[in-house]
Amino acid sequence: MPATQTQKTSSHAALVIIGTGMAGVGLARALRRLGDQRSITLVSADSGDDYSKPLLSTGFAKGLAPEQLTQRSAAELGEELTAQMVIHTQVDALDVDNQTILLEDGRVLGYDTLVLATGAAPRLPFSLEPSVAPRCFAINDLDDYRHFHSALGHGPARVAIIGAGLVGCEFANDLHAGGHHVSVIAPEGSLLPRLLPPPLGNALSDAFSEAGINLHLGRSIDSITSESDEDIVLRLDNGDTVSADLVLMATGLAPRTALAEAAGLSVSPSGIVVDRQLRTSHTHIYALGDVACVDGVNAMYVQPLQASAKALAATLSGTPTPVSFGAWPVVVKTPLLPVVAYPPTTTPERWRIEGEGGDISALAENKDGRLIGFALTGGCVRRKVELSRAAPALLG
Numbered sequence: 095m096p097a098t099q100t101q102k103t104s105s106h107a108a109l110v111i112i113g114t115g116m117a118g119v120g121l122a123r124a125l126r127r128l129g130d131q132r133s134i135t136l137v138s139a140d141s142g143d144d145y146s147k148p149l150l151s152t153g154f155a156k157g158l159a160p161e162q163l164t165q166r167s168a169a170e171l172g173e174e175l176t177a178q179m180v181i182h183t184q185v186d187a188l189d190v191d192n193q194t195i196l197l198e199d200g201r202v203l204g205y206d207t208l209v210l211a212t213g214a215a216p217r218l219p220f221s222l223e224p225s226v227a228p229r230c231f232a233i234n235d236l237d238d239y240r241h242f243h244s245a246l247g248h249g250p251a252r253v254a255i256i257g258a259g260l261v262g263c264e265f266a267n268d269l270h271a272g273g274h275h276v277s278v279i280a281p282e283g284s285l286l287p288r289l290l291p292p293p294l295g296n297a298l299s300d301a302f303s304e305a306g307i308n309l310h311l312g313r314s315i316d317s318i319t320s321e322s323d324e325d326i327v328l329r330l331d332n333g334d335t336v337s338a339d340l341v342l343m344a345t346g347l348a349p350r351t352a353l354a355e356a357a358g359l360s361v362s363p364s365g366i367v368v369d370r371q372l373r374t375s376h377t378h379i380y381a382l383g384d385v386a387c388v389d390g391v392n393a394m395y396v397q398p399l400q401a402s403a404k405a406l407a408a409t410l411s412g413t414p415t416p417v418s419f420g421a422w423p424v425v426v427k428t429p430l431l432p433v434v435a436y437p438p439t440t441t442p443e444r445w446r447i448e449g450e451g452g453d454i455s456a457l458a459e460n461k462d463g464r465l466i467g468f469a470l471t472g473g474c475v476r477r478k479v480e481l482s483r484a485a486p487a488l489l490g
């Protein structure tokens with residue numbers, strides 16, 4: 095970082111956390127709960143308002159305005175945590191030798207300890223034409239929800255969702271429940287392909303189709319165009335077309351590793367590489383949440399980041415504490431057909447699938463017949479606790 099371009103505006107703050115998502119805020123809260131009095135600065139590219147990201151995909155059914163999803167404003171959060179909040183400000187670079195970070199407005203903040211909690215960004219697999227780009231959205235934070243909510247307007251809208259993973263399926267169910275006309279387009283042949291074996295994905299497809307959600311599975315998109323202000327037309331590889339008012343891209347998330355990588359920290363495609371104590375390859379710098387790959391695992395769910403926040407708070411407060419992740423299944427918020435999944439981390443020898451209609455259980459077994467993962471739909475979700483006790487921990 096060239097010294098001539100920047101002016102140092104603060105003395106070294108004890109702890110700087112980049113990111114005010116559940117990971118960054120969770121860490122600050124865990125430190126205060128331990129009675130840790132150090133100075134904390136939280137820096138965020140977004141509004142810094144405190145909200146629960148999982149609730150974003152339940153808001154349209156309940157007709158929730160963005161303010162109703164805001165638990166605390168950034169200012170209230172700063173007061174609660176006795177922390178300095180630097181919001182709507184992107185961090186452009188880390189200078190690990192001088193222990194400073196460069197903000198987009200040219201300010202430089204010093205740190206004794208730096209924590210990267212920068213989350214993951216939506217992957218956009220293709221570029222969009224200017225005529226449709228303003229009506230294509232990804233919802234990955236409260237600001238995104240705000241923009242999409244305002245674009246939806248008051249009447250029912252036609253929404254084409256691209257992607258059939260957790261985010262795509264949850265928004266499909268939620269927007270449908272909110273009275274909108276929903277289509278889902280995805281290259282995979284069944285819903286939730288990374289969480290469910292096909293018979294269970296098909297059970298969810300049946301529930302969605304019966305409810306009136308239009309599914310275009312096994313299809314890729316040839317073009318997204320608009321010849322008027324009215325219709326967006328998505329042309330599929332089989333020649334079919336889907337007309338929509340808005341497009342929601344749910345095509346996956348990639349850990350935001352660019353800052354760390356540019357600063358020379360060790361990163362992998364799964365995130366910033368950290369050990370069980372959430373330490374990066376550089377002293378004084380830690381990472382947690384969706385951006386961190388902990389001992390080879392990046393789960394991108396809430397329970398692992400909460401466990402990481404607790405462990406890191408203890409470590410920073412003087413009790414070195416390695417994190418462990420239990421057998422924590424994902425509860426997918428699709429009320430049309432409840433789904434719980436704990437996907438195996440290695441390819442199973444076989445799936446033992448039982449049940450009928452929407453009530454199906456699938457147990458993944460290794461070659462010794464041991465349970466290594468499971469997926470449940472409908473009434474079978476009640477087996478969640480029993481199977482979680484029997485399955486191996488994600489990071490034991």
Ligand SMILES: Cc1cc2nc3c(=O)[nH]c(=O)nc-3n(C[C@H](O)[C@H](O)[C@H](O)COP(=O)(O)OP(=O)(O)OC[C@H]3O[C@@H](n4cnc5c(N)ncnc54)[C@H](O)[C@@H]3O)c2cc1C
Binds near residue numbers: 112114382
């Ligand atoms: C719609 C949806 C539903 C979900 N539902 C569930 C669920 O039901 N259960 C579950 O367990 N998980 C769920 N998840 C996943 C869960 O919400 C995430 O794992 C979690 O919220 C990630 O938190 P985070 O703090 O790591 O990242 P984020 O919430 O992404 O926060 C990242 C922060 O970093 C900031 N930032 C990034 N780069 C910079 C920079 N250069 N400079 C400054 N600031 C920066 C951002 O502004 C933001 O404040 C869901 C995810 C989505 C999208």
